[in-house]
Amino acid sequence: MKALVYHGPGQKAWEEVPEPTILHDTDAVVRVDAVTICGTDLHILKGDVPAVTDGRTLGHEAVGTVIEVGTSVRNVKPGDRVLVSCITSCGSCRFCREARYGQCLGGGGWILGHLIDGTQAEFVRVPFADTSTFAIPEGVSDEEVLMLADIGPTGYEVGVLNGRVAPGDTVVVVGAGPIGLSVIMGAKLFSPARVVAVDLADSRLEAAKQFGADVVINPSREDAVEIVKSLTGGLGADVAVEAVGVPESFEQCTALVRPGGTVANAGVHGGPAVLHLEDLWIKDVTITTGLVDTYSTPTLLKLVASHQIDLARFVTHRFAMDDFMEAYDVFSAAADTNALKVVLTR
Numbered sequence: 001m002k003a004l005v006y007h008g009p010g011q012k013a014w015e016e017v018p019e020p021t022i023l024h025d026t027d028a029v030v031r032v033d034a035v036t037i038c039g040t041d042l043h044i045l046k047g048d049v050p051a052v053t054d055g056r057t058l059g060h061e062a063v064g065t066v067i068e069v070g071t072s073v074r075n076v077k078p079g080d081r082v083l084v085s086c087i088t089s090c091g092s093c094r095f096c097r098e099a100r101y102g103q104c105l106g107g108g109g110w111i112l113g114h115l116i117d118g119t120q121a122e123f124v125r126v127p128f129a130d131t132s133t134f135a136i137p138e139g140v141s142d143e144e145v146l147m148l149a150d151i152g153p154t155g156y157e158v159g160v161l162n163g164r165v166a167p168g169d170t171v172v173v174v175g176a177g178p179i180g181l182s183v184i185m186g187a188k189l190f191s192p193a194r195v196v197a198v199d200l201a202d203s204r205l206e207a208a209k210q211f212g213a214d215v216v217i218n219p220s221r222e223d224a225v226e227i228v229k230s231l232t233g234g235l236g237a238d239v240a241v242e243a244v245g246v247p248e249s250f251e252q253c254t255a256l257v258r259p260g261g262t263v264a265n266a267g268v269h270g271g272p273a274v275l276h277l278e279d280l281w282i283k284d285v286t287i288t289t290g291l292v293d294t295y296s297t298p299t300l301l302k303l304v305a306s307h308q309i310d311l312a313r314f315v316t317h318r319f320a321m322d323d324f325m326e327a328y329d330v331f332s333a334a335a336d337t338n339a340l341k342v343v344l345t346r
């Protein structure tokens with residue numbers, strides 16, 4: 001079969017590899033019907049994630065059809081249409097028992113396309129298939145569900161729920177890429193007074209408006225802190241969500257939040273950021289961090305199936321899997337192509 005294989009920083013190829021087989025009796029092998037590329041894959045290709053080694057098939061998001069299951073798999077069977085989520089869960093370790101699947105100690109967590117071969121392939125082996133796949137409801141498209149493999153629950157759990165967004169809040173989202181847009185969409189479910197999007201790219205601010213942002217700010221021209229203060233009686237945001245992953249945007253979030261508010265970090269950081277405790281120590285601010293756990297995926301699946309949220313809006317470009325290299329080019333040049341999420345199908 002063909003797969004997108006990492007060969008060290010800057011090096012990748014869509015090439016022939018052996019098909020996956022059942023290695024453990026809790027595994028399933030899934031035929032990949034639709035797959036996407038994540039910003040995290042671009043970090044890997046830059047060499048930012050040294051645990052990913054030469055020869056690894058990338059990808060941690062897919063929708064597919066179960067082909068084969070191990071002898072102890074009970075919940076899924078060949079022919080089932082399933083979501084393969086970015087987080088694998090053993091289901092029985094200390095963290096899985098408190099729904100912190102991202103921190104799984106039993107061999108799960110973020111392993112696909114990281115520590116084991118991933119989903120950017122014609123077939124993928126999914127460990128702990130009973131607790132790591134989700135059955136797809138009737139009438140929901142592959143594209144819609146695919147957005148729940150990562151960006152849907154990541155924005156909702158790490159941004160909206162960690163940020164404790166509540167009705168009437170002013171929510172500021174710094175970074176209007178796919179995760180930031182997912183945060184905006186999820187925050188709207190809680191009837192905030194307003195959602196403010198901050199980004200340096202006007203095209204992303206335009207997308208933020210389409211996803212429900214009420215106010216957009218380009219900090220290259222405007223002072224985000226001043227504008228948010230003017231909207232909130234001088235106090236600042238109830239919730240500030242960091243969705244970029246650079247020091248400046250984290251530091252900006254801590255300047256944007258009101259006393260007693262929450263800063264929720266969703267960005268993937270590659271270096272240190274300054275924590276201005278000389279300003280923050282007196283402000284009763286809560287700062288949260290987190291990797292997605294995907295405990296919200298069943299809830300989000302119901303919202304998709306009942307058309308309360310429209311995740312298909314994330315999909316800007318479509319390719320055949322044989323055009324994987326071109327899909328990476330388009331996705332990694334998002335500033336020029338306006339790509340949010342690309343979908344590849346068989």
Ligand SMILES: [Zn+2]
Binds near residue numbers: 038040041060086
């Ligand atoms: Zn991802």
Ligand SMILES: [Zn+2]
Binds near residue numbers: 090092101103104105
């Ligand atoms: Zn576990």
